[in-house]
Amino acid sequence: xxxxxxxxxxxxxxxxxxxxxxxxxxxxxxxxxxxxxxxxxxxxxxxxxxxxxxxxxxxxxxxxxxxxxxxxxxxxxxxxxxxxxxxxxxxxxxxxxxxxxxxxxxxxxxxxxxxxxxxxxxxxxxxxxxxxxxxxxxxxxxxxxxxxxxxxxxxxxxxxxxxxxxxxxxxxxxxxxxxxxxxxxxxxxxxxxxxxxxxxxxxxxxxxxxxxxxxxxxxxxxxxxxxxxxxxxxxxxxxxxxxxxxxxxxxxxxxxxxxxxxxxxxxxxxxxxxxxxxxxxxxxxxxxxxxxxxxxxxxxxxxxxxxxxxxxxxxxxxxxxxxxxxxxxxxxxxxxxxxxxxxxxxxxxxxxxxxxxxxxxxxxxxxxxxxxxxxxxxxxxxxxxxxxxxxxxxxxxxxxxxxxxxxxxxxxxxxxxxxxxxxxxxxxxxxxxxxxxxxxxxxxxxxxxxxxxxxxxxxxxxxxxxxxxxxxxxxxxxxxxxxxxxxxxxxxxxxxxxxxxxxxxxxxxxxxxxxxxxxxxxxxxxxxxxxxxxxxxxxxxxxxxxxxxxxxxxxxxxxxxxxxxxxxxxxxxxxxxxxxxxxxxxxx
Amino acid sequence: xxxxxxxxxxxxxxxxxxxxxxxxxxxxxxxxxxxxxxxxxxxxxxxxxxxxxxxxxxxxxxxxxxxxxxxxxxxxxxxxxxxxxxxxxxxxxxxxxxxxxxxxxxxxxxxxxxxxxxxxxxxxxxxxxxxxxxxxxxxxxxxxxxxxxxxxxxxxxxxxxxxxxxxxxxxxxxxxxxxxxxxxxxxxxxxxxxxxxxxxxxxxxxxxxxxxxxxxxxxxxxxxxxxxxxxxxxxxxxxxxxxxxxxxxxxxxxxxxxxxxxxxxxxxxxxxxxxxxxxxxxxxxxxxxxxxxxxxxxxxxxxxx
Numbered sequence: 001x002x003x004x005x006x007x008x009x010x011x012x013x014x015x016x017x018x019x020x021x022x023x024x025x026x027x028x029x030x031x032x033x034x035x036x037x038x039x040x041x042x043x044x045x046x047x048x049x050x051x052x053x054x055x056x057x058x059x060x061x062x063x064x065x066x067x068x069x070x071x072x073x074x075x076x077x078x079x080x081x082x083x084x085x086x087x088x089x090x091x092x093x094x095x096x097x098x099x100x101x102x103x104x105x106x107x108x109x110x111x112x113x114x115x116x117x118x119x120x121x122x123x124x125x126x127x128x129x130x131x132x133x134x135x136x137x138x139x140x141x142x143x144x145x146x147x148x149x150x151x152x153x154x155x156x157x158x159x160x161x162x163x164x165x166x167x168x169x170x171x172x173x174x175x176x177x178x179x180x181x182x183x184x185x186x187x188x189x190x191x192x193x194x195x196x197x198x199x200x201x202x203x204x205x206x207x208x209x210x211x212x213x214x215x216x217x218x219x220x221x222x223x224x225x226x227x228x229x230x231x232x233x234x235x236x237x238x239x240x241x242x243x244x245x246x247x248x249x250x251x252x253x254x255x256x257x258x259x260x261x262x263x264x265x266x267x268x269x270x271x272x273x274x275x276x277x278x279x280x281x282x283x284x285x286x287x288x289x290x291x292x293x294x295x296x297x298x299x300x301x302x303x304x305x306x307x308x309x310x311x312x313x314x315x316x317x318x319x320x321x322x323x324x325x326x327x328x329x330x331x332x333x334x335x336x337x338x339x340x341x342x343x344x345x346x347x348x349x350x351x352x353x354x355x356x357x358x359x360x361x362x363x364x365x366x367x368x369x370x371x372x373x374x375x376x377x378x379x380x381x382x383x384x385x386x387x388x389x390x391x392x393x394x395x396x397x398x399x400x401x402x403x404x405x406x407x408x409x410x411x412x413x414x415x416x417x418x419x420x421x422x423x424x425x426x427x428x429x430x431x432x433x434x435x436x437x438x439x440x441x442x443x444x445x446x447x448x449x450x451x452x453x454x455x456x457x458x459x460x461x462x463x464x465x466x467x468x469x470x471x472x473x474x475x476x477x478x479x480x481x482x483x484x485x486x487x488x489x490x491x492x493x494x495x496x497x498x499x500x501x502x503x504x505x506x507x508x509x510x511x512x513x514x515x516x517x518x519x520x521x522x523x524x525x526x527x528x529x530x531x532x533x534x535x536x537x538x539x540x541x542x543x544x545x546x547x548x549x550x551x552x553x554x555x556x557x558x559x560x561x562x563x564x565x566x567x568x569x570x571x572x573x574x575x576x577x578x579x580x581x582x583x584x585x586x587x588x
Numbered sequence: 589x590x591x592x593x594x595x596x597x598x599x600x601x602x603x604x605x606x607x608x609x610x611x612x613x614x615x616x617x618x619x620x621x622x623x624x625x626x627x628x629x630x631x632x633x634x635x636x637x638x639x640x641x642x643x644x645x646x647x648x649x650x651x652x653x654x655x656x657x658x659x660x661x662x663x664x665x666x667x668x669x670x671x672x673x674x675x676x677x678x679x680x681x682x683x684x685x686x687x688x689x690x691x692x693x694x695x696x697x698x699x700x701x702x703x704x705x706x707x708x709x710x711x712x713x714x715x716x717x718x719x720x721x722x723x724x725x726x727x728x729x730x731x732x733x734x735x736x737x738x739x740x741x742x743x744x745x746x747x748x749x750x751x752x753x754x755x756x757x758x759x760x761x762x763x764x765x766x767x768x769x770x771x772x773x774x775x776x777x778x779x780x781x782x783x784x785x786x787x788x789x790x791x792x793x794x795x796x797x798x799x800x801x802x803x804x805x806x807x808x809x810x811x812x813x814x815x816x817x818x819x820x821x822x823x824x825x826x827x828x829x830x831x832x833x834x835x836x837x838x839x840x841x842x843x844x845x846x847x848x849x850x851x852x853x854x855x856x857x858x859x860x861x862x863x864x865x866x867x868x869x870x871x872x873x874x875x876x877x878x879x880x881x882x883x884x885x886x887x888x889x890x891x892x893x
Contacts, residue, residue, distance in 0.1 A: 122890065177887065177890055177891075183858075183859065183860060183861065184860065184861045184862075184863060185860060185861075185862055185863065185876055185880075186862075186863035186864055187784065187862065187863060187864035187865055187872075187873055189784070189785065189786075189864065190863050190864025191864075
């Protein structure tokens with residue numbers, strides 16, 4: 001902080017402006033630190049950790065203490081984890097080498113005042129009122145010396161650019177004079193009716209159901225124009241449907257690539273993968289903010305658009321259109337092997353969400369659950385938090401399931417069309433577009449010879465999908481391995497058995513078409529292991545398989561038992577898209 | 589009942605804010621009435637437009653900017669509480685620019701951001717080009733400049749001095765018609781200014797202000813010297829160095845949007861197109877116009893810092 005003052009004072013030609021966030025410059029008197037930095041202390045409590053000997057003894061302990069004091073805002077687990085991680089990339093010895101104690105910094109109050117008087121560039125001071133490290137009075141006093149405005153962030157701690165990035169980014173942008181210049185403004189009465197649909201790119205299921213809802217919405221509001229803010233692979237579906245993808249979509253940071261990078265062998269810890277996406281989510285919210293700052297929309301629809309929902313609740317003044325939130329699950333749930341820490345984290349995220357909704361009920365004009373009340377898991381949000389089902393019934397409308405397609409009407413005819421021979425039993429094995437599925441495909445291929453013995457009429461078609469090289473899959477005699485199958489959903493509607501992962505969309509497609517199927521939830525994927533499983537059990541659809549214990553023999557037997565079976569699933573509703581659209585149309 | 593009849597002779601409606609100071613400047617025997625509102629920094633000078641209206645045209649801007657900055661406005665020669673000299677020379681554009689300087693001097697204002705509407709653009713350009721030290725930045729709304737053809741329905745009957753065989757439409761923009769039926773002209777003209785639906789109050793206000801002057805005075809303004817040619821206009825634009833913001837409605841029926849766009853280009857300014865707006869958005873869409881002006885003025889402050 002002192003360094004930036006020196007830079008601005010001594011190199012005015014290089015410094016166009018100066019923003020100081022929580023500056024620890026000694027203008028206003030600082031209270032004496034409660035403990036000596038250099039002496040050996042007889043306690044390690046609290047700020048006694050700010051001590052040379054403690055640092056050398058327990059550097060991680062010091063980091064945890066220090067950063068928990070930096071981020072005094074509730075629900076700051078991720079910023080604290082990040083900062084501790086970065087702190088561990090150095091060590092106490094290195095920091096001590098450049099450190100001569102807090103009170104022996106080169107810049108004292110007098111020097112700071114002298115330096116401040118020489119600064120000519122525009123200055124902005126930002127300071128949190130709850131800053132536990134540097135009292136806001138010090139930022140205020142420095143601003144006075146610099147004759148600069150100070151913006152106090154009420155309730156913020158020492159790192160507001162991390163904990164309230166939207167607000168701080170907008171302030172920095174305005175200070176730098178980078179606000180996008182308005183080129184055009186349309187009178188309210190001259191505006192066409194427009195909606196911005198933000199569709200989550202994680203899994204293709206959202207794209208299908210969102211297009212179905214958009215089509216129903218247009219029936220109810222014929223003059224509605226819909227723009228989509230979306231990325232691959234959702235955009236592939238949208239372009240095929242002739243939908244308008246907003247050009248700024250190209251600026252979105254890649255979410256599906258991140259999710260794939262977090263995956264391992266039939267394993268995706270989707271809660272942690274989502275937490276580790278915080279930077280991408282904020283970047284994408286700022287893209288959204290740019291879009292809606294320059295164009296008028298009557299309505300924003302976010303289908304599991306986490307960045308939109310989270311940051312609107314964190315920055316409710318940025319809401320300037322009606323807003324609809326859609327999801328097919330409610331509640332982060334810990335995986336058992338995550339232990340206490342994961343249980344604490346999921347509860348903390350749930351608590352933050354519950355507080356958001358309670359404090360700012362006006363942010364979501366509609367919250368639509370894609371499903372029925374019985375599809376909500378019977379679990380709790382966490383200790384001392386409500387039951388998920390009760391809370392969800394109070395805070396959501398239920399659209400029923402949205403398939404996005406019509407179930408197969410004449411299966412026999414479709415089988416002929418797809419070239420299925422009479423009497424053969426067709427088993428489709430697919431992992432969709434995911435690159436995480438090669439291990440499951442190999443496991444099922446290994447089961448093929450045994451399955452063939454049990455079911456002589458078996459024809460197995462393995463679909464590698466766009467991200468798995470079919471040549472990497474061993475070819476068994478009589479087995480068909482294909483890179484790509486056109487209109488795969490029609491095969492899933494016509495087959496005698498499907499073997500799939502635990503994703504909601506594919507499983508519900510099979511349930512709607514009343515096909516028997518085996519599904520393998522990804523390890524550590526709480527949504528597939530709890531939420532989807534609960535819903536499929538309610539419909540009585542499919543047989544859940546455990547990747548850990550499913551040997552080729554187990555799989556072969558399951559295939560033999562399930563293939564061609566008449567199913568007794570609960571029927572899947574077909575009016576979900578229309579019901580969702582009707583609730584949304586009320587806002588237009 | 590016509591708008592003018594509906595107006596009758598009602599007293600001025602209650603203002604949201606009254607001036608903190610008012611006075612006259614006098615040059616060559618012509619007295620010009622000014623008002624100052626607020627004490628803040630910087631100063632925004634709302635220039636008069638064509639003398640068909642007076643400084644009340646800025647009534648939706650002044651109370652807002654007076655709270656944040658200092659607002660100055662003055663009545664044009666020929667309307668409001670300013671004199672109505674009887675010769676065309678007195679209504680020359682450079683006289684209006686000189687009045688503006690006199691008002692700045694009288695109020696002890698070194699430098700101001702200037703905001704102009706329509707014909708006010710000409711005096712604003714003269715001020716910015718010839719007195720750069722007094723003008724921090726300039727906002728032009730629906731600028732009226734000699735930059736090219738007007739709308740075709742207007743060009744078709746562009747014969748101010750001729751007796752025309754018709755009174756229809758823009759044929760009313762005619763000396764002889766003005767003298768015959770001045771209120772008829774005002775009602776027509778302001779209906780063209782406010783092409784937005786539901787603008788009855790704005791039209792009533794403007795017709796009322798128009799009735800405070802006379803067709804004879806307006807005829808003098810029509811024949812007074814100004815930036816009459818494209819060449820003169822380009823030359824003055826080329827000398828403007830301050831930041832410029834142009835607001836222009838794309839449904840402006842008085843002055844083509846293309847002229848505003850060209851002004852922005854010529855002065856290196858920013859154009860904001862107001863979709864669906866007519867000639868006087870400051871009255872019909874005051875919130876947006878106020879916010880755009882404020883944002884512009886604040887950007888001048890930052891530049892100055």
